[in-house]
Amino acid sequence: MRADAKRNYDRIVEVAREVFREQGYDASLDLVAKRAGVGPGTLYRHFPTRENLIDAIMQSWVDRVDEAADKALAQEGPPRDLLLHWFEEYVALISLHKGGPAKITSAMDDPASPIRTKCEVLKTAGDRVLDWLRAEGALREGVEVTQVARLVGGVATVADQGDLDPATVRPLLEVVADGLLV
Amino acid sequence: MRADAKRNYDRIVEVAREVFREQGYDASLDLVAKRAGVGPGTLYRHFPTRENLIDAIMQSWVDRVDEAADKALAQEGPPRDLLLHWFEEYVALISLHKGGPAKITSAMDDPASPIRTKCEVLKTAGDRVLDWLRAEGALREGVEVTQVARLVGGVATVADQGDLDPATVRPLLEVVADGLLV
DNA sequence: CCACCATACGGAGAGTGTCTCCGTTTAGCA
DNA sequence: TGCTAAACGGAGACACTCTCCGTATGGTGG
CATH class of the missing domain: 1.10.357.10 (Tetracycline Repressor, domain 2)
Structure with missing residues (x-):
């Protein structure tokens, strides 16, 4: 895994934890991506489904x-x-x-x-x-x-x-x- | 309640029961409206929220x-x-x-x-x-x-x-x- | 040190669902 | 029969999911 990929992966998990705590598990994933400073494509490549x-x-x-x-x-x-x-x-x-x-x-x-x-x-x-x-x-x-x-x-x-x-x-x-x- | 209103109300409940049984409680409400033969506006006037x-x-x-x-x-x-x-x-x-x-x-x-x-x-x-x-x-x-x-x-x-x-x-x-x- | 390219990025946009607004229609009464 | 309040319904604004593809970049071999 490339260094920038790992950086984004970790950041998305961190932000998602925060957003889910605030809004529950049905919060918008686009919002998670936005707050993590990545595009939706990046989020969905790392985590194809919400469950992942x-x-x-x-x-x-x-x-x-x-x-x-x-x-x-x-x-x-x-x-x-x-x-x-x-x-x-x-x-x-x-x-x-x-x-x-x-x-x-x-x-x-x-x-x-x-x-x-x-x-x-x-x-x-x-x-x-x-x-x-x-x-x-x-x-x-x-x-x-x-x-x-x-x-x-x-x-x-x-x-x-x-x-x-x-x-x-x-x-x-x-x-x-x-x-x-x- | 006007007769046409009651007719629609009853029909929506009946159709919703069927659709929810098929697809669960998160089925599309627009679909319920369509199957009941009414516009979404009519459904949402009778039932402002899904819970209702x-x-x-x-x-x-x-x-x-x-x-x-x-x-x-x-x-x-x-x-x-x-x-x-x-x-x-x-x-x-x-x-x-x-x-x-x-x-x-x-x-x-x-x-x-x-x-x-x-x-x-x-x-x-x-x-x-x-x-x-x-x-x-x-x-x-x-x-x-x-x-x-x-x-x-x-x-x-x-x-x-x-x-x-x-x-x-x-x-x-x-x-x-x-x-x-x- | 640089050039190359596999890997990763990110945003535009298609598809779907929610819900509202408002012009049109109609039931029911006088 | 004519009037009006009540009800209708669909166009469309907004939100979310997920994909596709042109662009950017990290890492490596020369």
Whole structure:
């Protein structure tokens, strides 16, 4: 990749992150191009679809979900607290951008989605948490990580779309946790 | 309302229901107008925003949710079965159109939404079910109908966006039910 | 150091959808 | 039947997406 190309690529991602945070994931891509000081052609060459651009943006905080799982596992305490703590981190992270939860959660079931790789990272992070709970004998039979991702993703989606604050979301996550644990 | 106005109003709703079922809630409104045999101006006079049109479409199946609650209550059986049965009906009904669950569920938290009245009907239906469960002593302390609507709405949203079949959704609803019941 | 060319740029513009304005038509009443 | 308020509908302004292609430039071999 030529130096000027990389410069533009990085700048577009940076500007897109900002614009999407301001206006949501359906903001105008021409606006992103304009603010980044490039033509629309340049933007669309680097990112043929909106999804591709979102994918690039998400990379950084998918990594943080991975860390959050480790952090949750490092803590002492009863399984329910651990699970809830992880749920809250997860929701907070995928809600960093308006529309993010819906995007991530629906991509989980779409093998063709460009952000699929991100979902895989989220799933393996979730699996580490579930494995630990299983080892503790705290988890009900037959619980799959996909189910958990859908449940928590659903709560996050609702919270995002309704602008709910963490205190309102907490009891919802508690219901999910109680439904999952023995 | 003049007779020709009413004729057009009804025809637009009818056509919109069909078009939205085919193409989802983001279908072109000009197309709806064209198929209904009216000018765009006529459509936008009757329904200034897309939401207003959706509101009109939803009226009929909100009524059916109301009936479903009564039907669920009329059944014999343990509280868990009753709750699950109602959940499944609820999900099926608000999923009649692609994008419906997200629309309905996010409108629940938006006092300014044009489809707010519909949400109220859903909530009172839900309250009848919860009241019965409470009377049976089957419900946990402090559960609010809004919470239940959010949880089930979240599951429905995920199911809708991921095109999940009822057999896949069922275990998710079971988790929610188990988290709500004593 | 320079010339070359593959690589990248960027903007004009086609296609599509939203929504409004306003001249024309018509229902319903006196 | 004639009048008027209500309703119609389509032309068109504006916005967004995405492509095509002429122009510019970075990087490298001579």
